Amino acid sequence: NISYDIPNAIDVKIEIFNIMGQRVKILANSPHQPGFHKVQWDASNDSGQPVSAGMYIFTIRAGEFRQTRKMVLLK
Numbered sequence: 001n002i003s004y005d006i007p008n009a010i011d012v013k014i015e016i017f018n019i020m021g022q023r024v025k026i027l028a029n030s031p032h033q034p035g036f037h038k039v040q041w042d043a044s045n046d047s048g049q050p051v052s053a054g055m056y057i058f059t060i061r062a063g064e065f066r067q068t069r070k071m072v073l074l075k
Contacts, residue, residue: 002027003038004060013061014039024051032062043073 002014014027025046027039044050053075059068 001038001040002058002060003036004062005036006032006034006062008034010063012037013059015059016041017057017059018051019055019057024056027058043075 004012006012010032011030012032013029016024016027018024023046025041025044027041051073053073056071056073057068058071059066
């Protein structure tokens, strides 16, 4: 689960990458209203195929704001 809080209406993009820097999945790419939001990743790629356990990186972009975090997928 990825949780985030948006102070005002803005376009939000959340992407997941593997360690090699290849994009695995886009979780969000749309305008969001202010408030608390939560997105759940089902451990699949953009094609719907399951991905292997391991380290992944996700980025959240909202206007000028950008944050990158690491996460571990355990199966």
